[in-house]
Amino acid sequence: MREAPEPVVRAVLTRGRIVHAAVALLERHGPEALSMRAVAAELGVAVMSLYNHVPNKAALMEGVAEYVVAGLDEVPFVDDWRDETRALVRAFRAAAHEYPHAMRVVLSHSIESTAASRLAERSLALAARAGFRGAVAVRIVHALMAYAVGSQLQALWLGQLLDRVADIEVDPARFPHVVASATALLAHDPEADFEFGLDLFISAIDALPRGTG
Structure with a gap:
């Protein structure tokens, strides 16, 4: 007698699997590649099933x-x-590092999601605890978010730049400060740079006059 074929086990389609596939697609191919049809193809299912x-x-x-x-x-x-602000900015930076394309979509599109509202509420609550309200509080939040995301781009750009210029001879007569700081300039440490800048931000925020803005 012939043996019965092994049953084909198909993974159950869920919202979580669909979202995970969308994020994976974004990170591989960028925001322009994201569509319902592309996500369906990623999962190997018919688009209507999504x-x-x-x-x-x-x-x-x-x-x-x-x-x-x-x-x-x-x-x-x-x-x-x-x-708490340091921890929140670090977490935001980590998310931007792990999901750069997806984060770009989140920041550049008007998405009706409680995720954005929760982040805004947490950030503004922190600003309120520090003594800031209104427009000043909002600007503080915007500045910290910009720093968290921008530090990723700056680290990538600087790393590529240093790879190109490490062996270039620099005229000490024309660029004395560059030559004097050469060791520090070539010692690329994105984490130390980020933490230094974050401390500067926190100190500058703490030095601002309190008020409604």
Whole structure:
């Protein structure tokens, strides 16, 4: 007698699997590649099957936003607003490092998601604990977010630049400060640079006059 064939086990399609596939697609090919059809192809399913879990692309983008910033919800609440701010900015930077394309989508699109609202609420609550309200508080949050994301781009650009100029001879008569600081300039340490800049930000924020803005 012939043996019965092994049953084909198919992974159950869920919203979580769909969102994960969308994030993977974004990180491999960039935002322009994201579509419901592309996500369906990524999962090896018919595109119509996605709509049972994600009704449209806007809902898919909401899921991407939730996925990318999920780690920020795990940042612990602490007594000192400075320490908590540092931890939150570090977590935001880590998310931008791990999911650069997805983060770009989150920051550049108007996504109706509680993820963005939770992040804004947490950040503004921190600003309020530090004594800031209104426009000043919002600008502080914007500046810290810009620094967290921008530091990733700066580290990448600087690393590529140093790879090209490490062996170039520099005229000490024309560029005395560059030559004098050559060792420090070539000692590329993105983490130390980030922490130094973050301390500068926190100190500058703490020095601002309190008020409504």
